[in-house]
Amino acid sequence: MRSRLYQTVGIILGRRDYGEADRVVICLTPQGRVDLLAKGTRKPRSRKTGHLELFARTKMLVSRVEHSWDIISQAEAEVLRPTLQDDLQRGTYARYIAELVTRFFEREANEALYELLDWTLSVLEQADRPELLVRWYEQRLLTLAGFRPEWHTCVGDDAGELCGEALRPRPSDRLGYGVDPERGGALCSACFGACRQLPGVRPLSPSALSWLQALQHRDYSDLKQFPFPEGAAAELSRVMRHYIAYHLEYRPGSLRVIQGWTSEDPP
Ligand SMILES: [Zn+2]
Numbered sequence: 001m002r003s004r005l006y007q008t009v010g011i012i013l014g015r016r017d018y019g020e021a022d023r024v025v026i027c028l029t030p031q032g033r034v035d036l037l038a039k040g041t042r043k044p045r046s047r048k049t050g051h052l053e054l055f056a057r058t059k060m061l062v063s064r065v066e067h068s069w070d071i072i073s074q075a076e077a078e079v080l081r082p083t084l085q086d087d088l089q090r091g092t093y094a095r096y097i098a099e100l101v102t103r104f105f106e107r108e109a110n111e112a113l114y115e116l117l118d119w120t121l122s123v124l125e126q127a128d129r130p131e132l133l134v135r136w137y138e139q140r141l142l143t144l145a146g147f148r149p150e151w152h153t154c155v156g157d158d159a160g161e162l163c164g165e166a167l168r169p170r171p172s173d174r175l176g177y178g179v180d181p182e183r184g185g186a187l188c189s190a191c192f193g194a195c196r197q198l199p200g201v202r203p204l205s206p207s208a209l210s211w212l213q214a215l216q217h218r219d220y221s222d223l224k225q226f227p228f229p230e231g232a233a234a235e236l237s238r239v240m241r242h243y244i245a246y247h248l249e250y251r252p253g254s255l256r257v258i259q260g261w262t263s264e265d266p267p
Contacts, residue, residue, distance in 0.1 A: 009059050009078065010034070011117055012052055013098040017042065024069060025052055027060075030114045032107045036062060037069040051075040055084045055094050055121050083125040093130050094121060097137060103248050104145040113144050123220065131237070132220075132228050138240050139216045147184070147247050151212040155183040156191025163191050167213075169206035177204040179239055181246035186212070202242055208235045 010027030015038075018024045023038045041049045051058050052075055061074040084094040097120055105113060120137045127133045142148055154163040156178075165188045169177065178192030179185070180201045186209055187195070195201055204212075211232055214223060 004064050005061060005073070006064065007059070007061055008034075009057060010036075011057050011114070011121070012054050013102055015052070015054065023052070025072065026102065027058075028101055028114055028117055030109065030111045032109045033102065033105060034107070035069050036060070036072050037065075038072045038075070048072065048075045050080075051077040053077070053080055053085065055081040055098070057118060079122070081121055081125055084121065090124055090130055093134050094124060097121065097124070097134065100138070100141050100244070104141065104147075110144065113141075116140050116144065127224075129224060129228055131233055132224060135211075135233075135236055135240065136215050136220045136223060138244065139212075142244075142247075143216075149212070149216070149243060150185030151209065151216055153185075154188035154191050155180060155185040156187045156195065157183070158191075158194075163188060165190075167209060169209040169213075171206060173206040177206065177209050178202065179204045179243065181243045200246060202239065204239060205232075205235060207232050208239060211236055212239070 008027075008029045008031065010029040012025055013028055013033075014026040015023050018037065021040050021042045023041045025036050025038050027034050027036060038048055038052055040046050041052060052072070056077045057079040058075050058077045060072050060076075063071045063073050065071055081094075084091050097117070101113065101117060116137070120133065124130055124133055139149070152167055154165040154167060156163040167177065167186055167188060173189070175189035176192065177189060178187035178196060178201055180187055180195070180198075182200050186204060187201070192201070192203070196203070207229075211228075214226075215236075
């Protein structure tokens with residue numbers, strides 16, 4: 001028989017009001033995503049409220065309830081992340097980071113995802129270049145979600161035959177590359193030339209492709225030593241929005257707020 005009470009630790013991804021005084025809290029735990037009911041947390045003197053702030057990592061004692069949300073009976077924050085509440089830009093990135101988790105993942109346990117989210121939110125509080133961190137995070141998240149893009153060999157095909165050419169972008173390349181979300185990655189110059197008219201296929205500059213390769217196989221701590229020029233940042237932001245929106249078949253609301261994601265809206 002299952003015990004009625006259990007202990008867990010979770011990162012607060014979102015909250016919504018429920019009834020007169022309660023909230024439903026969306027948490028990511030190492031055991032997966034859960035919605036929990038936090039009773040009375042909208043009352044001014046609730047002791048739990050301060051421990052269930054957005055993006056906090058909180059230890060909780062939870063009562064199991066059949067056919068409804070489980071109820072948080074005690075909550076104690078291990079890490080509060082006040083910068084992500086107070087700083088507009090970092091807060092926007094944090095909402096985007098959390099939203100990708102809720103859109104790409106259901107309720108399956110995924111300890112690697114939990115670790116990635118916890119680490120990324122902590123680094124985001126201090127990061128000199130939060131946008132670079134977010135681009136790095138997207139590559140990790142897509143891999144965990146089973147949508148790992150192929151940036152190192154061409155995903156183009158000719159009559160069902162995979163091209164597979166190794167992609168080694170150089171600044172001196174005369175021809176550009178392409179990105180094809182449907183085939184799941186980058187196209188060599190020849191394949192891009194052949195299918196640039198297809199829906200979903202977009203151009204990709206040599207420098208953006210180099211960055212995508214580096215974002216995928218390097219640690220964030222290595223990457224932040226390299227200059228991240230504004231032009232490359234804007235292009236990567238557009239490319240990744242296109243790629244992610246294709247796989248979600250919708251555009252997450254917070255994407256629009258992030259600088260660079262507002263230009264060139266695809267129809
Ligand atoms: Zn090719």
